[in-house]
Amino acid sequence: MRTGIATVCLSGTLREKMQACAVAGFDGIEIFEQDLVTSSLSPEDVRKLAADLGLTLDLYQPFRDFDSVPEDLLASNLRRADAKFRLMSRLGMDTMLLCSNVGTATIDDDELRAAQLSRLADLAGEYGVKVAYEALAWGKYVSDYEHAHRLVDMVDHPHLGTCLDSFHILSRGWDTAPIEAFDPAKIFFVQVADAPKLTMDVLSWSRHYRVFPGEGQFDLAKFMGHVVRAGYTGPVSLEVFNDVFRQSDVERTAVDAMRSLIWLEEQSARWLEANPAAAESGAAGTAARRRYPMELATLPRVAEPAGFNFAEVRAGDTAGLETLLSQLGFAFNGRHRTKNVQLWTMGRARLIINEEPAAGQQAAAAAAISTAISPAISALGFDVDSPVIAAARAQQLKAPAVPRKSQANEEVFQGFAAPDSTEIFLCQGSPDGTAAWVGEFGEPHEPGNARPPVVAAGGTAPAAGPVAGAVIDHVNLAQPWQHFDEAVLFYTSALALEPQPYAEVASPTGLVRSQVMLTEDRGVRLVLNLAPLLQQEAAGTKEPGESGTGHRRTYQEHVAFAVTDLVATARAARDRGLDFLQIPANYYEDLDARFALDPDFLATLRELNLLYDRDADGEFLHFYTATVGSVFFEMVERRGAYDGYGAPNAPVRHAVQYDHLHQLTRSS
Incomplete structure (x- = not known):
C-alpha cells in the first residue's frame, strides 16, 4: 500500500513538514495550497526537496467552488484552474483535488455540472493533469460520494475521476459497499481520516475533530476493504484537520500518522479475511484475495497480554x-x-x-x-x-x-x-x-x-x-x-x-x-x-x-x-x-x-x-x-x-x- 499524508495534518513550515514526513517513512504527500502560498520555497524548490527526501508529490489541494455556477463565474473559475495547472507543472504534480461546491453554487442541474466538469477536464488534459472530484459532506448540491461518481461517469473523461474521502462518507453514514462496483480507473485518489462520533454540524466536526485511523470510532477497515476490492492501486493518504495536531511536534505527529496507516493496513487485511465476498469462498477465494492489485502488508500477530x-x-x-x-x-x-x-x-x-x-x-x-x-x-x-x-x-x-x-x-x-x-x-x-x-x-x-x-x-x-x-x-x-x-x-x-x-x-x-x-x-x-x-x-x-x-x-x-x-x-x-x-x-x-x-x-x-x-x-x-x-x-x-x-x-x-x-x- 502506497502511503501519503496531507501537509495540513502537521505543524510547522512546508520544509519542516516534508522533512518530518520523510523521517516517518511516508511514500508521498499532498500539498495543501496554503502551505505552499505561505512558504518561502519556490515550486521548483519544493519539487527538488521532495526528490531529495524520496517523497512523491501526489495531490495538490484543494480547488473549491467550481461547479453549479452561471457561465460568467465559470469563466473565472476556469481562469483560476489554468493558473493552478501551470503551478502544478512547475511542482511536477499531476493530480488536483476538486471539492464539490459549497459556496457559489446556484444551479442544481446534473447535466450542467457534468458539462462544466467536462470543460475543466479538457483544460486539465492540456497540462497532463488529472482532476479528482470529491463530494464534501456539506456540499450544497453534491454531498454523496455516489452522486459525485455518477457525475464522473457522465463526463467519461480520462482526466476526470473521483476522490474517496472516508470522513465525508462515514460522517454521513453512507454505505461503503457500492465502492466495489466503481471502475478503479476512475478512482483517482483515496483519503482517510478517523473521528470520534459526535453530535454537531458536520463542517465543524470535520475542521476540528478528525483524528488518525485507530484514534476514532469510524469503521475504516471496512471502508478500505471495499476500496481494495474495487481494484484501486493509488496512494492511501491521510487528510486530518485537528487543532491539537497542528500545535504538536511535527516529527512526532508524523510518526503517529504513519503508525496509524500501518495499523489500518493490517486491520483492512483482517477485515478482508473475515468478510469474504460471495466469489471468495474456499481456497480459490483466498488465492483471489492475494491477487488484489493493492497488496496489504500485515504485522506479526500476537495475543493480547495475559x-x-x-x-x-x-x-x-x-x-x-x-x-x-x-x-x-x-x-x-x-x-x-x-x-x-x-x-x-x-x-x-x-x-x-x-x-x-x-x-x-x-x-x-x-x-x-x-x-x-x-x-x-x-x-x-x-x-x-x-x-x-x-x-x-x-x-x-x-x-x-x-x-x-x-x-x-x-x-x-x-x-x-x-x-x-x-x-x-x-x-x-x-x-x-x-x-x-x-x-x-x-x-x-x-x-x-x-x-x-x-x-x-x-x-x-x-x-x-x-x-x-x-x-x-x-x-x-x-x-x-x-x-x-x-x-x-x-x-x-x-x-x-x-x-x-x-x-x-x-x-x-x-x-x-x-x-x-x-x-x-x-x-x-x-x-x-x-x-x-x-x-x-x-x-x-x-x-x-x-x-x-x-x-x-x-x-x-x-x-x-x-x-x-x-x-x-x-x-x-x-x-x-x-x-x-x-x-x-x-x-x-x-x-x-x-x-x-x-x-x-x-x-x-x-x-x-x-x-x-x-x-x-x-x-x-x-x-x-x-x-x-x-x-x-x-x-x-x-x-x-x-x-x-x-x-x-x-x-x-x-x-x-x-x-x-x-x-x-x-x-x-
Whole structure:
C-alpha cells in the first residue's frame, strides 16, 4: 500500500513538514495550497526537496467552488484552474483535488455540472493533469460520494475521476459497499481520516475533530476493504484537520500518522479475511484475495497480554515509597544483583523501585540530581506469549526500542517506549503467575543486600493474610494533552488493548478525560487520563525531556492492587501507620442516601476512609494512599462481577488531592 499524508495534518513550515514526513517513512504527500502560498520555497524548490527526501508529490489541494455556477463565474473559475495547472507543472504534480461546491453554487442541474466538469477536464488534459472530484459532506448540491461518481461517469473523461474521502462518507453514514462496483480507473485518489462520533454540524466536526485511523470510532477497515476490492492501486493518504495536531511536534505527529496507516493496513487485511465476498469462498477465494492489485502488508500477530508482570516507579529519594509500601503490606525482596533497583511484592503483585538515572542522562548530571528525582511511574511489564515477536510488532509500529543492560544469566526484557515515555517491557508469562527474573534479587534477609521493612513509629511489620493473593488490578497513566489520541492508538496497535468509550470526570480544575484500555479477559486494565492544563501547571509539570528523569509528569498517577478482603487490608495498613487519603464526611452522607447501606458497614467505610460503589453486577470497595512525588496507590476489592473503577467516587479523589496539593503549595 502506497502511503501519503496531507501537509495540513502537521505543524510547522512546508520544509519542516516534508522533512518530518520523510523521517516517518511516508511514500508521498499532498500539498495543501496554503502551505505552499505561505512558504518561502519556490515550486521548483519544493519539487527538488521532495526528490531529495524520496517523497512523491501526489495531490495538490484543494480547488473549491467550481461547479453549479452561471457561465460568467465559470469563466473565472476556469481562469483560476489554468493558473493552478501551470503551478502544478512547475511542482511536477499531476493530480488536483476538486471539492464539490459549497459556496457559489446556484444551479442544481446534473447535466450542467457534468458539462462544466467536462470543460475543466479538457483544460486539465492540456497540462497532463488529472482532476479528482470529491463530494464534501456539506456540499450544497453534491454531498454523496455516489452522486459525485455518477457525475464522473457522465463526463467519461480520462482526466476526470473521483476522490474517496472516508470522513465525508462515514460522517454521513453512507454505505461503503457500492465502492466495489466503481471502475478503479476512475478512482483517482483515496483519503482517510478517523473521528470520534459526535453530535454537531458536520463542517465543524470535520475542521476540528478528525483524528488518525485507530484514534476514532469510524469503521475504516471496512471502508478500505471495499476500496481494495474495487481494484484501486493509488496512494492511501491521510487528510486530518485537528487543532491539537497542528500545535504538536511535527516529527512526532508524523510518526503517529504513519503508525496509524500501518495499523489500518493490517486491520483492512483482517477485515478482508473475515468478510469474504460471495466469489471468495474456499481456497480459490483466498488465492483471489492475494491477487488484489493493492497488496496489504500485515504485522506479526500476537495475543493480547495475559496480565501485568510488574510496575516500576523511578525515584531518587526512595524513603517515602519504601515507607508507603511497607505500610500497605508489601514485602521487600531485596536489591538486584547488578542494578540499583529494589523489588517489593504483595502476593502476585510486583513493584520495582528504580534508583538508576533515566536513559539519556549524563552520569555526572545524574549523580548531581539523583536525590531530586520525584517518584514517578516509569515502566510497566506485561506477560505475553512471545516477547520477541510482540516487540518486533511494536517496532514495526514505530515504537522506539528501550534496551536494558543485562549480564549473564539475567533475563533479557524486550522493551520499547510508549508515546508518554513510559517504558513498556514484554515478559515471558507463566501459568502460575511467577517470574523467573525475581531470582536475580537477593533474599529479603541476605546480609548487606536487604533492609528491614520501614514501618512508622508504633506500627507493626507487614504480614500475610488478605493481601496474599494480591495482583495489579489496573494502572492509571496521565497523558500530555497533545498526545492523548496518539497513546490510544499506540496501546491499541502495539499491545492489542481494546479502547472503551471514554468518560469525563469532574475535578476542581475542569473535566478530566478518562479512557480505559483493556484485554478481553480484564487481565490488563490500563486507564489513560487527560488532565486539564491548569491542573498540569499547578503540579509543576513539564514536557518530555525538560528535566528530571526525562519522563513526562502531567498529572498524579497510580497503581491499583486488588485484594480479597479490603477491610482487613485497610485495618492492617492503618495499624502500620498508613496515611490514607482523607475522605470528607459529606461523601458518606451521600453514600448512605444512594445505597441505604447497613449502618455498621457504613461506619466501617467512614472509619477506614474507604470508598464504595455498586451496580447490577456487584460491588467495589477501594481506598487511596497519600501521594509521594506524582505517585499514589489504590487498594481495591471487586465483589461479584463488578467491572468498573468506582467512577462516581473519582470527583471526590480529585477534589481531596487538589486541596492537599494546594495546601502544600501554600505552606511552602
